[in-house]
């Protein structure tokens with residue numbers, strides 16, 4: 001996709017939804033970090049169900065430590081990989097208290113040192129909590145980037161690098177959510193709904209549905 005097309009692509013998505021938002025529920029930056037860690041290989045809906053009562057009683061890393069591993073597991077047991085995720089959440093809560101005065105760090109380097117936080121999770125938190133123009137390439141963004149030729153690549157890192165280079169600065173802040181929502185509801189994995197896709201005039205995907 002050339003520069004003009006990329007501009008058109010994001011202008012259309014911006015017009016449709018000027019301030020897109022993610023669908024994970026949280027109450028502050030700390031609970032956002034926890035929700036994003038829990039959402040790895042799980043749906044936002046599933047995570048929201050599990051955190052509904054958890055985030056009524058937990059607002060800070062200290063609250064989480066006081067809740068304890070056993071009770072945390074009871075809250076999140078409907079989420080895949082909950083045992084490991086619970087251990088990571090308790091570990092990262094300790095680290096936030098010990099190394100960051102209970103706050104959430106604002107750099108990728110510091111975030112990825114926390115238990116359960118990889119590059120993708122860090123990018124999501126930097127974007128959602130701190131408004132940084134990061135792109136976290138998940139399965140939806142990977143698929144759309146390749147289908148539309150916005151950024152082709154064999155792995156998420158390759159696609160992330162290309163997206164960071166190609167997306168114009170003015171669209172970077174919201175690009176992450178525009179692409180995720182497009183992938184979740186329209187450009188679906190099995191059968192994309194091209195006829196109702198807002199960018200179907202620009203998209204060069206050869207297997208577009210009629």
Ligand code: SF4
Nearest residue numbers: 187192194197200203
């Ligand atoms: S036109 Fe079809 S393939 Fe292209 S982005 Fe839209 S839904 Fe996906």
